[in-house]
Amino acid sequence: MKIAMIGTGYVGLVTGTCLAEFGHHVTCIDKVEEKINQLKNCRIPIYEPGLDALVNKNVSEGRLSFSTDMADAVPNAEAVLIAVGTPTSRRGDGYADLTYIYEASKEIARHLKGYTVIIDKSTVPVGTARQVERIIRTENPEADFDVASNPEFLREGAAISDFMRPDRVVIGISSEKAKQVLHEIYKPLYLRDTPIVSTTIETAELTKYAANAFLAVKISFINEIANVCESVGADISALAKAIGMDGRIGGKFLHPGPGYGGSCFPKDTLALMRIVQEHGENLRIVEAAVEVNAAQKARMVKKIRDMLGGSEAGKTLAVLGLTFKPETDDMREAPAVTILPALLEKGAHIKAHDPKGMQEAKKYLPPEIQYTASAYEACENADGVILMTEWNQYRALDLEKIKKNLKEPVFIDLRNVYEPERMKSLGFQYTGVGRK
Numbered sequence: 001m002k003i004a005m006i007g008t009g010y011v012g013l014v015t016g017t018c019l020a021e022f023g024h025h026v027t028c029i030d031k032v033e034e035k036i037n038q039l040k041n042c043r044i045p046i047y048e049p050g051l052d053a054l055v056n057k058n059v060s061e062g063r064l065s066f067s068t069d070m071a072d073a074v075p076n077a078e079a080v081l082i083a084v085g086t087p088t089s090r091r092g093d094g095y096a097d098l099t100y101i102y103e104a105s106k107e108i109a110r111h112l113k114g115y116t117v118i119i120d121k122s123t124v125p126v127g128t129a130r131q132v133e134r135i136i137r138t139e140n141p142e143a144d145f146d147v148a149s150n151p152e153f154l155r156e157g158a159a160i161s162d163f164m165r166p167d168r169v170v171i172g173i174s175s176e177k178a179k180q181v182l183h184e185i186y187k188p189l190y191l192r193d194t195p196i197v198s199t200t201i202e203t204a205e206l207t208k209y210a211a212n213a214f215l216a217v218k219i220s221f222i223n224e225i226a227n228v229c230e231s232v233g234a235d236i237s238a239l240a241k242a243i244g245m246d247g248r249i250g251g252k253f254l255h256p257g258p259g260y261g262g263s264c265f266p267k268d269t270l271a272l273m274r275i276v277q278e279h280g281e282n283l284r285i286v287e288a289a290v291e292v293n294a295a296q297k298a299r300m301v302k303k304i305r306d307m308l309g310g311s312e313a314g315k316t317l318a319v320l321g322l323t324f325k326p327e328t329d330d331m332r333e334a335p336a337v338t339i340l341p342a343l344l345e346k347g348a349h350i351k352a353h354d355p356k357g358m359q360e361a362k363k364y365l366p367p368e369i370q371y372t373a374s375a376y377e378a379c380e381n382a383d384g385v386i387l388m389t390e391w392n393q394y395r396a397l398d399l400e401k402i403k404k405n406l407k408e409p410v411f412i413d414l415r416n417v418y419e420p421e422r423m424k425s426l427g428f429q430y431t432g433v434g435r436k
């Protein structure tokens with residue numbers, strides 16, 4: 001099958017490459033020329049484990065190509081997937097900004113030839129597919145097409161395996177013809193008995209938001225319980241393990257930390273609240289999760305300040321990990337983006353290290369942050385170290401060396417990577433989240 005992928009970011013590039021791996025002929029299109037030039041020169045503009053090898057394999061086998069011009073791929077495509085960004089609106093009202101979706105739809109319309117299914121992979125408010133349909137119909141009244149919704153659930157850092165072996169695929173369609181095309185696209189997954197939920201377009205659109213909102217609620221819930229643990233002298237690790245063993249609750253997403261971030265949960269929870277309010281409904285539980293998340297980040301600033309004896313002014317802090325989670329270079333809404341400026345404003349100096357995210361981090365963080373070549377270098381002469389993101393290489397630190405490099409043995413573990421007893425026996429003044 002010939003497929004055009006519009007938008008070659010974290011989702012579009014992974015999805016396009018995996019569809020090529022399924023055997024389809026895929027052209028990934030992006031309007032950012034630099035990105036496409038890099039890809040044409042076998043350089044991957046993002047960090048996603050395993051992606052470089054898979055891109056290069058499919059390019060060399062002739063199934064994957066890149067372009068800035070829709071005319072190169074849309075006219076021949078049987079399916080056009082839209083994976084452009086849907087960030088929070090710059091107006092600051094929480095709505096999803098659909099400008100990129102609408103612009104892409106207009107341009108797609110001009111290039112359509114023969115029956116084509118336009119498949120929305122971006123996370124979009126209910127009703128967007130109908131708008132896309134209207135835009136295409138207005139722009140090109142002759143076009144023969146259907147619009148479908150196929151939200152993406154992959155996680156950055158595990159994106160390839162998530163796409164290749166998803167828990168489920170959700171397909172929102174309004175015609176049998178479109179259903180056949182989607183069936184053909186995902187044939188390898190049908191053959192592997194992957195659960196496929198076929199539903200209406202509106203249900204598919206809302207499913208994605210509901211899934212992300214539920215996960216955000218789960219994280220905020222465990223963060224609040226962790227805070228209670230700190231007050232009553234209980235231990236969140238044992239508690240989370242115990243409740244997670246209940247099959248109705250499940251053990252995933254029960255890790256307390258500095259608050260959720262990333263390119264999805266923050267924007268999607270806000271957008272969902274707006275969608276719901278527009279329909280005269282409320283989602284108070286999601287509103288609470290969003291508030292709790294903001295408070296958790298502020299709480300981390302206080303936790304750090306307390307560990308420094310009440311003031312960060314003039315103190316040097318080593319920060320290990322900047323990205324919103326390990327195994328990605330994505331800095332969008334990372335907790336570091338909120339927490340570090342708050343510390344800098346009060347006079348802290350920051351030396352930071354991240355295995356893959358430092359280049360991206362420079363776009364999101366104040367310029368006075370000093371970046372170091374290793375975790376150990378960040379700790380040299382620092383008044384404390386903050387473990388912000390649980391990259392694997394920070395799970396096996398040479399703690400003696402860290403302690404030797406630090407001016408003060410203060411270890412603030414915002415991901416509960418280390419055991420409090422062990423850290424204390426090594427002579428650290430240690431704190432985690434939700435533990436004695």
Ligand SMILES: NC(=O)c1ccc[n+]([C@@H]2O[C@H](COP(=O)([O-])OP(=O)(O)OC[C@H]3O[C@@H](n4cnc5c(N)ncnc54)[C@H](O)[C@@H]3O)[C@@H](O)[C@H]2O)c1
Pocket residue numbers: 006007008009010011012029030031032035083084085086100103104121122123124152153154155156263264
């Ligand atoms: N990142 C994730 O983990 C994830 C997971 C599931 C769903 N999603 C959703 O998928 C969508 C894309 O997210 P992302 O993280 O890949 O975004 P991204 O910002 O990494 O990529 C979007 C790309 O689209 C390109 N683009 C914008 N307008 C275009 C146009 N008219 N023509 C061609 N290219 C255009 C941009 O240049 C950019 O490269 C969002 O709606 C997001 O919510 C993201």
